[in-house]
Amino acid sequence: MDKLKKFAVDYVTYVVKGSPVFYAWIAFLCLLILGLLYGTFLHATDGLRYTGLTDQVHDGLYLANFVFLVGVAAAAVTIVFPAYVYHHQALHKVAVLGEMLAIAAVVMCMLFIVSHMGRPDRLWHMLPIIGIYNIPHSMLAWDTLVLLGYLILNFVGGFYYLYKKYTGEPLNNKFYLPLIYVSIVWALSIHTVTAFLLNTLPARPMWHHSMMPIRFISTAFSAGPALIILIFLIVRTRTRLWIDNAAIDLLATIVTYCLGLALFLTLSEVVTSLYANTEHAHGLYYLMFGKHGFTDLVPWFWGSVAANIVAFVILLTPHWRKNYRLLALACVLAFSGIWVEKGMGLLVPGFIPTPIGEFTQYFPTTLEILVTLGNWAVGFFILTVLLKGAIGILLGDIRYVATTPEMATSASAGVVTAPESV
Amino acid sequence: MAAPGQVRRKHVTNKEKICNPEGGCTCAGQAPGAAAAENISSRRNFLKSTSMLSLNSLLGTAALMTMSDDAQANTAWAEWFQGNYRLMSDEEKARARARLERRYTREYGKAVTVDGTPPQEGVLMGYALNIKKCIGCRRCAKACVEENNTSRGKDQEIEWIRVLKMEKGEFSQEKMNQGYPEGLGIQVGGNAYSPAGVVMEGEHYYQPKAVPEKDSVYMPIACMQCEKPPCVKVCPVRTTYREADGPVVIDYNWCIGCRMCMSACPYWARRFNWSDPNLPKEAMNPVTHYLGNRPRMKGVVEKCTFCIQRTRKGRYPACVEACPVGARKFGNLLDPNSEVSRIIARKHVFRLKVEQNTFPKFFYFMD
Ligand code: SF4
Ligand code: SF4
Numbered sequence: 001m002d003k004l005k006k007f008a009v010d011y012v013t014y015v016v017k018g019s020p021v022f023y024a025w026i027a028f029l030c031l032l033i034l035g036l037l038y039g040t041f042l043h044a045t046d047g048l049r050y051t052g053l054t055d056q057v058h059d060g061l062y063l064a065n066f067v068f069l070v071g072v073a074a075a076a077v078t079i080v081f082p083a084y085v086y087h088h089q090a091l092h093k094v095a096v097l098g099e100m101l102a103i104a105a106v107v108m109c110m111l112f113i114v115s116h117m118g119r120p121d122r123l124w125h126m127l128p129i130i131g132i133y134n135i136p137h138s139m140l141a142w143d144t145l146v147l148l149g150y151l152i153l154n155f156v157g158g159f160y161y162l163y164k165k166y167t168g169e170p171l172n173n174k175f176y177l178p179l180i181y182v183s184i185v186w187a188l189s190i191h192t193v194t195a196f197l198l199n200t201l202p203a204r205p206m207w208h209h210s211m212m213p214i215r216f217i218s219t220a221f222s223a224g225p226a227l228i229i230l231i232f233l234i235v236r237t238r239t240r241l242w243i244d245n246a247a248i249d250l251l252a253t254i255v256t257y258c259l260g261l262a263l264f265l266t267l268s269e270v271v272t273s274l275y276a277n278t279e280h281a282h283g284l285y286y287l288m289f290g291k292h293g294f295t296d297l298v299p300w301f302w303g304s305v306a307a308n309i310v311a312f313v314i315l316l317t318p319h320w321r322k323n324y325r326l327l328a329l330a331c332v333l334a335f336s337g338i339w340v341e342k343g344m345g346l347l348v349p350g351f352i353p354t355p356i357g358e359f360t361q362y363f364p365t366t367l368e369i370l371v372t373l374g375n376w377a378v379g380f381f382i383l384t385v386l387l388k389g390a391i392g393i394l395l396g397d398i399r400y401v402a403t404t405p406e407m408a409t410s411a412s413a414g415v416v417t418a419p420e421s422v
Numbered sequence: 423m424a425a426p427g428q429v430r431r432k433h434v435t436n437k438e439k440i441c442n443p444e445g446g447c448t449c450a451g452q453a454p455g456a457a458a459a460e461n462i463s464s465r466r467n468f469l470k471s472t473s474m475l476s477l478n479s480l481l482g483t484a485a486l487m488t489m490s491d492d493a494q495a496n497t498a499w500a501e502w503f504q505g506n507y508r509l510m511s512d513e514e515k516a517r518a519r520a521r522l523e524r525r526y527t528r529e530y531g532k533a534v535t536v537d538g539t540p541p542q543e544g545v546l547m548g549y550a551l552n553i554k555k556c557i558g559c560r561r562c563a564k565a566c567v568e569e570n571n572t573s574r575g576k577d578q579e580i581e582w583i584r585v586l587k588m589e590k591g592e593f594s595q596e597k598m599n600q601g602y603p604e605g606l607g608i609q610v611g612g613n614a615y616s617p618a619g620v621v622m623e624g625e626h627y628y629q630p631k632a633v634p635e636k637d638s639v640y641m642p643i644a645c646m647q648c649e650k651p652p653c654v655k656v657c658p659v660r661t662t663y664r665e666a667d668g669p670v671v672i673d674y675n676w677c678i679g680c681r682m683c684m685s686a687c688p689y690w691a692r693r694f695n696w697s698d699p700n701l702p703k704e705a706m707n708p709v710t711h712y713l714g715n716r717p718r719m720k721g722v723v724e725k726c727t728f729c730i731q732r733t734r735k736g737r738y739p740a741c742v743e744a745c746p747v748g749a750r751k752f753g754n755l756l757d758p759n760s761e762v763s764r765i766i767a768r769k770h771v772f773r774l775k776v777e778q779n780t781f782p783k784f785f786y787f788m789d
Pocket of ligand 1: 644646692
């Protein structure tokens with residue numbers, strides 16, 4: 001118990017200390033979080049009236065970010081899987097960073113859901129026993145279940161690993177490895193269920209196809225590792241933790257394959273829907289070319305396609321992929337391309353036209369953007385803290401030093417004898 | 423590719439519509455910036471009006487109910503902690519309703535009743551609408567707003583009934599040979615892009631000088647009270663459910679506002695309270711039902727309930743009474759002699775979007 005207390009204290013003291021750049025970054029995030037607080041206050045007092053949402057397009061930026069971030073959370077598996085199943089050495093060393101990312105991403109998901117909900121104060125209605133939990137019928141109930149489970153798995157797995165590193169004790173593999181394997185399968189489940197959330201609604205023909213889960217997973221496994229590569233590159237240059245090229249290269253390969261698959265699936269969807277161009281294709285048509293003079297999403301769609309294709313070409317060329325500046329560019333492009341594709345490109349046109357054929361455009365308001373940035377800021381705040389702590393432990397900067405009386409005397413004896421030995 | 427007869431307007435939403443006294447709705451086609459600016463100013467007004475309101479209610483409380491602030495807080499607290507209506511015991515239900523009655527009476531300054539009449543044995547409510555008779559006057563929609571205490575005014579206007587106007591479209595002799603291309607390619611007929619009557623793709627913001635307009639048919643829609651309602655299936659907290667006598671209802675105090683049901687409904691029947699509803703005291707209908715027309719709060723979903731507050735007491739829904747041409751029929755589907763049963767037995771009836779397998783209890787028919 002004492003060890004655990006000490007772990008917490010050491011962890012926190014290490015994490016709060018940092019360079020001016022670190023403080024500046026935290027201050028910047030806090031500024032954005034202030035915006036979130038303001039927005040949340042308005043949502044709580046006046047409802048969602050300051051959003052651009054309407055009865056026609058009633059899910060927007062918040063739900064889109066949720067969907068996207070579930071993918072990012074699931075993408076931790078692209079580190080954990082090669083590390084533990086294929087025993088990839090370079091990734092094995094830093095696998096815990098993936099788990100930290102997963103924790104931050106799931107927390108962001110939950111924040112976005114809270115922003116999205118009309119009555120977050122009634123969330124307790126979803127708790128089993130005191131509330132009603134509509135399982136197995138409601139996909140949202142399933143989604144909550146898998147996301148919470150994933151959060152717990154990663155939290156326990158990640159911090160167990162860090163704690164053992166901290167104390168220098170060996171891992172109990174009987175406990176740890178099953179946890180890892182379960183979390184690998186679980187990662188797939190979170191994004192699959194999130195896809196089911198949308199594609200089980202025949203009232204929204206744009207989503208109602210069986211390709212959705214695999215498309216979600218392929219886009220997630222390109223955007224997620226892209227973000228991880230960027231984080232790794234930053235960690236390599238900003239901290240003393242060196243991440244091997246082998247790790248980055250493997251992730252880059254994963255991004256390449258998955259991005260290729262994602263592009264292929266987009267193409268399949270376009271051909272399938274637009275060949276016959278029935279009324280069910282109106283949403284996609286509106287997204288790609290506009291309809292009835294409404295073209296607001298068209299630049300988003302083509303921008304995202306362009307970003308993804310450029311990223312794919314860079315990644316596909318070994319010579320360019322190995323150039324980490326170009327690789328970083330490709331990752332930024334893939335990440336933002338997929339963010340647009342899943343957000344403005346998938347969620348919003350699902351509501352346009354409405355089931356009765358009405359075209360209403362959706363424009364996020366400033367407040368919505370503020371809240372969105374704020375939620376991301378909380379996520380990055382958590383991510384920064386978690387990564388800093390984890391890196392400190394991996395580097396051995398945070399380490400268990402026993403403070404029992406004998407140890408203390410011997411330590412002080414050590415200090416006393418030190419000058420003599422010099 | 424814009425087909426004639428499919429007029430679409432930009433930025434028209436239920437949040438921005440302005441109601442005119444005739445009962446129709448004008449679209450306030452605002453630029454997004456203007457809308458934002460207005461939001462800000464309306465927020466100021468809103469703050470002002472809430473402070474006024476609380477002052478009023480404080481004074482009013484002392485005079486009317488002799489209920490202290492503490493008691494008010496207790497009511498809010500008790501309401502927040504109450505369970506799901508469907509699972510409450512009869513006694514708990516009665517207490518919840520009494521609590522609401524007190525609150526509404528205080529808030530609206532008149533004696534409000536919150537009824538809890540349960541479903542009756544042997545009743546299954548059904549609706550039939552004569553699509554040939556409807557003249558598109560939208561009196562039903564207006565009567566519905568007045569009966570059901572829905573939000574009105576320019577900030578947030580909610581209407582459960584929407585009347586779709588569908589123009590006849592043309593399928594003309596002259597265009598017969600105007601298709602493309604000549605020679606190789608897929609031949610497309612000249613009438614290909616002129617839909618002759620469009621189902622479920624109508625215009626519901628129409629502003630006529632007089633109704634019915636030439637060459638138009640009208641199709642009113644609202645919640646279809648599906649026998650197999652997808653909205654019920656997706657609700658994570660089972661706040662929306664089908665009552666034994668047919669209507670799909672919502673416990674407004676239990677809804678978490680996730681809007682899954684809105685995504686699931688194939689008939690665009692559900693509305694969301696983006697803010698606290700704007701319900702003028704003098705226009706508030708004090709005869710309410712817990713699952714029906716009692717005033718809602720911000721952040722919850724609402725929709726048509728077949729006027730449960732009336733129909734469980736043996737009255738017709740407000741829209742049936744308001745229809746000037748008698749296009750709307752309502753009754754008990756289990757009674758073979760009821761008007762709806764006879765219509766279903768004898769007329770040509772159809773339901774909307776049968777491919778969705780929702781099995782609506784709202785039938786359309788023609789003579
Ligand atoms: S019409 Fe829509 S809201 Fe009404 S019961 Fe059917 S699915 Fe539910
Ligand atoms: S918005 Fe309310 S009624 Fe609709 S699914 Fe969510 S909790 Fe259920």
